[in-house]
Amino acid sequence: MRSIHTLTPALTLCAVALGLALPAAATAAAPAADIAAGATSSDPVARGRYLATAGDCVACHTAPGGVDMAGGLALASPLGPIYSTNITPSKTHGIGNYTLQQFSDALRHGKRADGAYLYPAMPYTAYAKTTDVDIADMYAYFMQGVRPVDRASPPTALPFPFNIRLSMGVWNAMFHDDKAYQANDQQPPEWNRGAYLVQGLAHCSTCHTPRNALMAEIGKKALSGGEVGPWYAPNITSDTKDGIGEWTPQELVDYMRNGHVVGKGSSGGPMAEAIDHSLSHLSDADLRAIAGYLHTVPAVSEGSTQPAFSWGKASDQLDSIRGVALPKDMNAMTGPQLYDGNCASCHQAQGQGSSDGKLPALFHNSTLGHKNTNNLVLAILEGVPRHGRDSIMPAFAHELSDQQIATLSNYLLQAYGRPDAKVTTDQVQRLRSGAQDNTLLTMARVAMAVGALVLLALVIWLFSRRNRPSTP
Structure with a gap:
């Protein structure tokens, strides 16, 4: 499941994307060291591959079991499925006929070669920050380093009025800044490099920034938390309670490289995909630059009393289940019973995880420390698959009912996480079904x-x- 691009109602007028989105698919299977070498390469194709990896679009432009960047992935949106396009250099179904200027217009202005507007789920609002030189190198990579695939993607048929792409011209005039990144002369080169990546190719704000009623990012709340479909993209400003202010730069680097940091948290859903396909392939210098820049992003507080990773401690409630028969109605099972039967074999009796840290502890774990509990529920429903790595958690959607997942989740929050956070059966049902919110339409x-x-x-x-x- 490629959940990273399940769209949210917050991505409405603009958010139902599809057109040309950027590359990283073909790099997913390449060794990270080979890709990272492109950061300093003089070869435009190698450098373009590196930049394309930083852009991380493999989840959009590669269908399950399909060819890299050949498109065809159905992206769930509140308005119906959107099919990603073929961005191989095929001259019949891909972008093989794009000129450099047309390629640049797609990335920077949100326009296809035929002049039609793109929807910003292809994050051209961020890619616009990319310099002319980097766009030229990516163009070289796509045209010379990607295998053409002559395969058409299914057409996207959005309901009226969202099928009128011309409306995006008005939206762009109101909200889109299409100027390339301008370096801040008051900051050192490493800071500017981090800002360039975060604001541009890495498009962090696309997920981590809340949006206004017209689905544009709210600049004053940049990186303070957003939605990616049903997933919650947490606050990554410098705030010490709600953001990453208490993470060290090295911990941020380790998280982006490996997807987990003992005592802080583990990635899942969209973030795990971004790490596996993009961030883990970046050079150490670029990861340090990103971490350094994030520590300077203005803090935005959500009113939390302590960091998400700081909640909970090792504990168990084994005494409450010893000698107690399971209820005839499995929906009446208690939290400790559900935990013992489904979680303890990996996370251990007291939630401490494995001794090597590969199976994370449930206390001091950010997933259980947020007020928004969607990620906890989705991790139980869908598991935590890792692309190119061992999956670290199986899915329980076919094992546990909505009531059981709600009971288990609330037990985990009370025992190991943020006790004032809650999970309801309605919430579990909605997340399981992928029910669409038609409010926008x-x-x-x-x-x-x-x-x-x-x-x-x-x-x-x-x-x-x-x-x-x-x-x-």
């Missing part, structure tokens, strides 16, 4: 209907004035 259609009525009333008024008898 309804609002858009109502707004258009109101606009049409106003326009009609104006026409009638003007017509009546024109035909009104003149007063002698």
